[in-house]
Amino acid sequence: MQIALAGIGKIAIDQHVPALSASEDWELAATVSRSGTVDGVDAFDSLDAMLEACPEIRVVSLCLPPVPRFEYAAKALAAGRHVMLEKPPGATLSECAELERMARARGLSIYATWHSREAQQVAAAKAWLADKTLKSLHITWREDVRRWHPGQDWIFEPGGLGVFDPGINALSILTEILPDAIHLREAVLSFPDNRQAPIAATLGFRHPGNAAVSCDFDFRQEGEQTWEIEAICAEGTLRLTHGGAQMFVDGAPAGEALTGLAGEYPRLYAKMAQLVRNGRIDMDLSPMRHVADAFLLGRRETVAPFHF
Template sequence: MEIALVGIGKIAVDQHVPAIDASPDWKLAATVSRHGTVDGVPAYTDFTAMLQERPEIRVVSLCLPPVPRFAYAAEAIRAGRHVMLEKPPGATLSECHALEALARAHRVSLYATWHSRQAEQVAAARAFLAAAPLKRLEVRWREDVRHWHPGQDWIFEPGGMGVFDPGINALSIVTEILPDPIHLTTAELRFPENRQTPISADMAFFHPQGAEVTAHFDWLAEGAPEWTIEAETEAGYMLLEDGGAKLTIDGAAPEAAPPGLTGEYPRLYAQMAALVQAGGIDMDLAPMRHVADAFTLGRRVSVAPFHW
């Protein structure tokens, strides 16, 4: 299938383009971006023009920041194109619900991707947590924004999510691996004096079986990042590290998974191909609900200004 990639920034170049190039399902047939291009691929700067001139391209993958994404997705859906959304799928939950309703009305596929759910050991962690009652789960997601998003001021503007840009990756894993639904009870969000989105956050959740569930996000952590989920159950201790790539149970690694497709983004594109072929929609918004709850319920604390 031919696909157009919209928004040729760091994530598109680092992840989407290699995944598409390596996939037996896809051919990158066009790009749309104000500045970026991909060698050998027809490039457009106007999205509407691409849709009009390339009717044979039936699928669009949107790698834009969250705020402008709704307009692009809605235009593509109205033009009868299937749409794949980089995380988070929109700037608000209402936008996402509207896109799903529009996709159903136009009978096209829509996929809200959560790439961290496709990390190598997430499925094994889910299986372990399903086997015994949970006692405690702690998320620690700490990295340096200057390294991962250098100079990208949009992430500190309204809709940019701040520390929840990486934090939602952790929440996407948590909502995938826990057998019971959770919801936020308290949060503290720390906003730099000169910015509109938080630089760090602490969160606590209600668990229906009484387990202690917390999350700690920090975007000023220097050195190696920490992307860790630690859990204690009645059957033992689990440590999921490196954003879901490494798992130990009571200090030992589980048996290797059977050979199969590897890599988060290759798995996402394989799932998108399956959705298009089946005419399906996958718009799980559980990770985004937790972020929305944090902004609604969280205590706001002003901290020192942030400068690049």
């Protein structure tokens, strides 16, 4: 199937383009960007121009920041194209619900992707936890915004999510591996004095079995980056490290260990191909609901200004 990729930035070049190039399901037939291009692929500087010129392209994958994404997705759906959304799927829950309504009304597929759910050991962790008695679960997700989003001021603007841009990855794993639904009980959000989105956050959740479930997110980590989940159960302890790529049970490695985002985006595109072929929709918004709850419920504190 032919696909167009809109938003040719770092994540598109690093992950989307290689995944599409290696896929037997997809042909990258066009790009949409004001600045970025991919060698050998037709490039357009507007979505409208691409949609008009390329009626044969059935699918549009959107890698834009979340705030402008709704307008692009709505145009693609109105033009009869299936849509794949980079995480988070939109700037608000309401616009995501509207996109799903539009897709259903037109018989189109739409996919809210959560790439961290496709990390190497997430499925194994979900299977291990399925019959365990959870006592506590803690997420430590600390990374350096200067390394991963150099100069990208939009991430600290309204709708940019701040530290929840990576934190939502952790929440996507959490909502995938836990057999029970949880909801936010308390939060503290740390806003730099000169920014509109938090640079750090701590979250506490209510678990139906009274397990202590908590998160520690921070965008100021220097040196080694930390993306870990530890679940202590009556039957043993599970640790996911490297963003879900490596798993340990009672301290012993379990399964094949990978690093980085290996395999995540190829699996996302394989699933999108299945959704399109089967006429299905996947718009799970549970990670985004937890973020929205944190902004609603969280106590705000002001911290030192942040500059790239």
